[in-house]
Amino acid sequence: MSENLSSILDANSKYADSFGEKADLAMPPSRKFAILTCMDARLDPAKFAGLSEGDAHVVRNAGGRASDDAIRSLVISSEVLGTREWFVIHHSNCGMETFTNEKISGDLKSTFDTKEGYFINWLTIPDREESVREDVSRLRNHPLVSRDIRISGYIFDVKTGKLIEVVKG
Amino acid sequence: MSENLSSILDANSKYADSFGEKADLAMPPSRKFAILTCMDARLDPAKFAGLSEGDAHVVRNAGGRASDDAIRSLVISSEVLGTREWFVIHHSNCGMETFTNEKISGDLKSTFDTKEGYFINWLTIPDREESVREDVSRLRNHPLVSRDIRISGYIFDVKTGKLIEVVKG
Numbered sequence: 311m312s313e314n315l316s317s318i319l320d321a322n323s324k325y326a327d328s329f330g331e332k333a334d335l336a337m338p339p340s341r342k343f344a345i346l347t348c349m350d351a352r353l354d355p356a357k358f359a360g361l362s363e364g365d366a367h368v369v370r371n372a373g374g375r376a377s378d379d380a381i382r383s384l385v386i387s388s389e390v391l392g393t394r395e396w397f398v399i400h401h402s403n404c405g406m407e408t409f410t411n412e413k414i415s416g417d418l419k420s421t422f423d424t425k426e427g428y429f430i431n432w433l434t435i436p437d438r439e440e441s442v443r444e445d446v447s448r449l450r451n452h453p454l455v456s457r458d459i460r461i462s463g464y465i466f467d468v469k470t471g472k473l474i475e476v477v478k479g
Numbered sequence: 480m481s482e483n484l485s486s487i488l489d490a491n492s493k494y495a496d497s498f499g500e501k502a503d504l505a506m507p508p509s510r511k512f513a514i515l516t517c518m519d520a521r522l523d524p525a526k527f528a529g530l531s532e533g534d535a536h537v538v539r540n541a542g543g544r545a546s547d548d549a550i551r552s553l554v555i556s557s558e559v560l561g562t563r564e565w566f567v568i569h570h571s572n573c574g575m576e577t578f579t580n581e582k583i584s585g586d587l588k589s590t591f592d593t594k595e596g597y598f599i600n601w602l603t604i605p606d607r608e609e610s611v612r613e614d615v616s617r618l619r620n621h622p623l624v625s626r627d628i629r630i631s632g633y634i635f636d637v638k639t640g641k642l643i644e645v646v647k648g
Contacts, residue, residue, distance in 0.1 A: 312629060312648060314512045314564050322642045329640035332521070337574055339520035344485045349536040349552050351508035352501070356523050362488020363526070367518040372541040372552035379548030382599055383518050383541035389587060391574055395483050405506055405560055418558060424622045430551055446487020453593045460481060471498035473491045479481060 335364035344387045347399040348374035352468050367393060373406040374399055375433040376445035385454045398445050401466040407437040438465060442476040458465055495584040504533035516568040517543035521637050536562060543568055544602040545614035554623045563628055566615050570635040575604040604616045607634060611645040614624065
């Protein structure tokens with residue numbers, strides 16, 4: 311067993327011991343909203359946005375981008391599970407600002423001896439605020455997103471822990 | 480301002496007030512692992528797996544599936560930011576077990592008057608353990624995933640809070 315797994319299972323055992331009434335939570339998010347944000351290790355959406363278990367959907371990927379898969383998830387969130395408001399939250403000092411499609415695809419070709427990386431849009435972030443605006447706009451204009459879902463855009467500042475508004479909902 | 484936004488900003492203000500040394504966290508995850516899990520509101524990976532800010536990447540989508548976008552994120556996690564172990568964690572009573580591609584595509588056609596839904600693979604979960612095995616296998620065999628990344632598969636039980644092993648790492 312790896313050291314990581316051992317630590318995870320120890321923590322999980324303690325968590326389960328005091329699970330209590332969380333066993334009765336319903337599947338649909340009680341606060342009827344979803345957050346789309348980055349996988350970055352420094353971000354804990356439950357902490358920075360004040361979520362308890364059962365409150366809200368949290369979708370995370372590299373950059374917090376409105377990728378096709380994030381849209382798959384958010385359409386299920388609204389149309390199957392009833393969320394009516396979404397928050398797109400990117401952040402400062404994001405890893406996605408540090409490379410380009412060409413750079414990573416070239417690096418992966420060296421490592422894995424395959425051109426597979428060139429066929430992937432890595433969704434890098436050349437401009438932090440612009441990426442938030444693009445993603446809010448992509449969601450608002452998607453054919454499977456209801457026009458009455460409120461969507462806003464924020465940047466989480468990793469130096470202060472603060473959310474900064476980019477696009478009003 | 481919506482009630483949700485107002486609550487989020489209140490919580491965020493308190494979080495930022497005691498942000499302290501978290502301002503100095505590095506971009507690469509200090510514990511060098513990533514978790515891929517579901518967006519479900521009942522799941523808080525930081526709590527159920529014992530993560531602090533800075534520890535690990537967390538990728539989340541509907542079902543916790545190893546979608547193309549999850550693979551984009553995990554390849555960046557390992558090749559750009561140095562993670563060496565991944566945990567795929569699906570869960571009991573998942574929304575993705577409650578419908579089929581045909582059902583949701585038909586429902587969306589009624590709501591939005593577009594066939595767009597039929598062109599999306601919604602990655603539903605007809606068999607919980609099988610979906611974990613499939614996703615671990617997809618990651619292990621992907622051309623951009625190093626053979627020395629340890630990958631295991633678990634199910635989070637929403638009735639007990641416990642992680643149950645499905646695929647050994």
